[in-house]
Amino acid sequence: MRARATMPPDRMPSPARIARAGILAASVLLLTALPAAAQIGAVTVRSPRPFGLFLGDRFDATVEIEAADGFAPQAASLPKPGPLTYWLDLGSVAVAPGPLRDGNRLWRLSLTYQTFYAALDVRRLDIPAFTVTFASEAARSTTSAAAEVPSWPILVSPLREVQPPPVADPTEYMRPESPVPRRDPGPARALAWAFAALGLAGLALLARDRAWWPLHRRPARAFAAAARQVRRLSARSGDESAYRDALLALHRGLDRTDGRRVMGEDLPAFLARHPAYGALAQPLDRFFAASRAAFFGRDPAAARRHWPFPDLVATARRLAAAERAGAPGRAEAAS
Amino acid sequence: MRTRIKPVAAHSIAALWRRARGPVRSGLLVALPLAAAAGAIVCAGLAWRDARANRAIAALEAGTDRAVGAEAPPELLLARIRFLAARERFEEAEPLLAALDRTGSADLRGRAQVSLANARLRQAFAKLEAGQLDPAAPLVGLARQAYRRALTLRPEAWDARFNLDVASRLVRDLPERGRERGEEMPADPKKIWTDIPGQPRGLP
Numbered sequence: 001m002r003a004r005a006t007m008p009p010d011r012m013p014s015p016a017r018i019a020r021a022g023i024l025a026a027s028v029l030l031l032t033a034l035p036a037a038a039q040i041g042a043v044t045v046r047s048p049r050p051f052g053l054f055l056g057d058r059f060d061a062t063v064e065i066e067a068a069d070g071f072a073p074q075a076a077s078l079p080k081p082g083p084l085t086y087w088l089d090l091g092s093v094a095v096a097p098g099p100l101r102d103g104n105r106l107w108r109l110s111l112t113y114q115t116f117y118a119a120l121d122v123r124r125l126d127i128p129a130f131t132v133t134f135a136s137e138a139a140r141s142t143t144s145a146a147a148e149v150p151s152w153p154i155l156v157s158p159l160r161e162v163q164p165p166p167v168a169d170p171t172e173y174m175r176p177e178s179p180v181p182r183r184d185p186g187p188a189r190a191l192a193w194a195f196a197a198l199g200l201a202g203l204a205l206l207a208r209d210r211a212w213w214p215l216h217r218r219p220a221r222a223f224a225a226a227a228r229q230v231r232r233l234s235a236r237s238g239d240e241s242a243y244r245d246a247l248l249a250l251h252r253g254l255d256r257t258d259g260r261r262v263m264g265e266d267l268p269a270f271l272a273r274h275p276a277y278g279a280l281a282q283p284l285d286r287f288f289a290a291s292r293a294a295f296f297g298r299d300p301a302a303a304r305r306h307w308p309f310p311d312l313v314a315t316a317r318r319l320a321a322a323e324r325a326g327a328p329g330r331a332e333a334a335s
Numbered sequence: 336m337r338t339r340i341k342p343v344a345a346h347s348i349a350a351l352w353r354r355a356r357g358p359v360r361s362g363l364l365v366a367l368p369l370a371a372a373a374g375a376i377v378c379a380g381l382a383w384r385d386a387r388a389n390r391a392i393a394a395l396e397a398g399t400d401r402a403v404g405a406e407a408p409p410e411l412l413l414a415r416i417r418f419l420a421a422r423e424r425f426e427e428a429e430p431l432l433a434a435l436d437r438t439g440s441a442d443l444r445g446r447a448q449v450s451l452a453n454a455r456l457r458q459a460f461a462k463l464e465a466g467q468l469d470p471a472a473p474l475v476g477l478a479r480q481a482y483r484r485a486l487t488l489r490p491e492a493w494d495a496r497f498n499l500d501v502a503s504r505l506v507r508d509l510p511e512r513g514r515e516r517g518e519e520m521p522a523d524p525k526k527i528w529t530d531i532p533g534q535p536r537g538l539p
Contacts, residue, residue: 055503056486056496089487114490116483118503159500170460173501175494177453180392180414181443185385192378199371206364325357 039145040134041066041104051155055118058091059154061127063109065147067134069100073107074144077133084128087117107134109149119156126151209324219256220323226253227320230313237309240300246312247291253319264288276326283315384408405430409439416447420454445489452481452495456502463505475506 044064053059065073073095081090091112098106109132117125129151136143164173206212211221216228229249233242254262254270262270267288271278286307293303385408391401392414403415412435419428428451435447459474482499485492 054496055500056490056492058490089483091487114487116486116499118500120504159497170464171457174453174456175497177417177450178446178494180396180417180446181410182389182392183385183408183410185382185389188378188382188385192375192382195371195375195378199368199375202364202367202371206368209361209364321357324361 039068039071039143040147041068043147043149045149045152047152047154050153053115053154053156054159055116055156056114058112058114061111061113061152063111063149064098065107065109065132065134065149066101066104067107067145067147069103069105070137071105071134071145072097072137073109073147074133074135077131078109079111079130084113087115087125088127089114089116115154115156117156119158120162122155122157124153124155126153219259221320222253222256223316223319223323226250227316230316234309234313240304243304243309243312244294244300246309246316247287247294250287250312250316250319251291253316257323264292274326276322277319280315280318280322283311283318287312287315403431405434407434409435409443412439413443413447413450417450420450423454423458425451425454441488445485445487445492445495448481448485448488449492449495449498452478452485452502453498455481456498459502459505472506475502478502479506 042064043066045061046064047059047061049059050061067073075095078093078095079090081092084090091114092110094110096108096110098108113127115125117123130149132147132149134145134147167173208215208218211218211224211228215221216225226249230246233246233249236242251262257274258270267281267284271281271284277284290303290307290312293306294300297303388408388411391403391411394401395411395414395418398418400418401415403411405412407415412431416428416431416435419425419431432447432451435444439447455474455478459471459478462468462471462474479499479502482495482502485495486499489495
């Protein structure tokens with residue numbers, strides 16, 4: 001066990017006072033040497049199995065160091081992972097504070113070594129000793145103490161016989177290589193199928209919502225079918241019969257939505273029963289007016305002038321959208 | 336009057352939700368199949384890449400050369416490194432080794448080191464068989480360094496341990512002359528002894 005003390009940086013002497021400071025430093029050293037000797041207690045090395053070690057084996061060691069409370073090991077003084085000797089590697093170092101006992105703290109160093117000694121017979125080898133520096137954690141203090149971890153023995157064992165039987169080709173002594181591990185496409189493939197199934201299910205839900213083929217004849221999507229038909233008819237919007245067919249398609253959509261025939265005077269009752277279409281009261285009113293003019297009026301062409309084909313298409317599309325939005329629960333309040 | 340403000344706020348949130356529900360719902364319904372299709376395409380691409388890598392690995396193991404880029408899957412890099420090492424084309428294997436060190440697991444990196452070490456050891460055996468002791472010793476040293484790296488990465492590689500033992504008996508480390516500390520030094524060609532039964536051919 002050794003101890004030493006150095007000057008705190010804030011008390012570093014100016015050039016003019018070097019001689020006096022040297023004397024002062026010497027006296028500080030004398031004063032702190034005695035308590036520092038007691039700063040490090042017992043150092044114990046424990047290893048669960050320091051024998052029967054083969055070439056390439058990893059083995060653990062635990063070093064327990066008793067140090068006065070307030071002293072902590074300096075990270076820079078711990079042994080560095082890497083090759084220690086030509087036959088020994090240090091794999092990892094970890095340090096942890098233990099319980100406090102009689103003013104001393106038990107510091108535990110966990111070390112993992114790996115031996116590369118190619119033994120011909122069972123052989124005793126010494127793990128190299130090392131020193132750990134403990135420094136006081138108190139503010140402004142620069143007292144430090146060194147804990148000597150002694151070297152300790154391990155027993156290494158040979159992997160094979162001293163004199164192997166003779167072979168024609170010396171490469172026959174070598175162990176062959178195992179095949180290259182393959183990549184496993186299984187998880188990615190399973191995930192791809194799962195995504196594909198999810199996509200198809202989502203597509204089915206979307207088709208049901210939009211009343212796409214083959215779910216286009218559902219009564220809950222009467223306006224979707226009507227909007228589709230109106231869009232088809234809009235291709236020949238100059239045609240008088242196309243306009244009338246489009247009006248009829250919307251009538252059919254209204255009838256199928258309500259489950260009964262809806263005439264112009266039934267509109268308020270229809271809107272009360274189906275509040276999802278409340279926002280479309282005005283276009284629906286104009287639709288009934290145009291329908292009356294087109295089918296029963298004196299001048300069918302006047303209906304087209306008052307409510308042109310693009311308005312009809314837009315109304316059909318809005319009805320289909322309101323149908324989709326208000327489909328579950330029908331909770332939308334009439335505004 | 337807090338008791339009156341609260342229901343109004345809750346009501347407005349509910350009204351907001353009622354207005355937003357339709358667009359949110361239809362947006363989700365469109366987004367779900369699109370996202371799932373994208374995921375399916377990506378995963379199918381990954382599975383296809385794995386299957387293709389496996390075919391290339393099988394070809395390399397069968398002795399057919401395949402060009403392998405540095406961005407290839409680690410297993411394919413290992414197969415190509417092994418292919419090159421077995422044919423003593425170590426310079427070509429260097430960039431692949433660097434790539435494997437970046438992307439591969441410790442297990443695969445250890446296997447690559449074993450392949451290099453085995454190739455070096457086979458070279459050394461060939462030199463010993465030809466009676467060329469001096470060039471054999473550095474090859475054994477290279478093999479031992481690679482085995483040591485392999486065992487650091489993969490201590491469970493018992494075949495590598497066995498082969499390291501074989502290599503170590505060809506060229507012994509001698510612990511004197513200040514070799515107690517520090518990295519393994521290159522083996523001294525004068526200090527060679529071998530456990531090959533009988534003298535290598537070509538020697539008296």
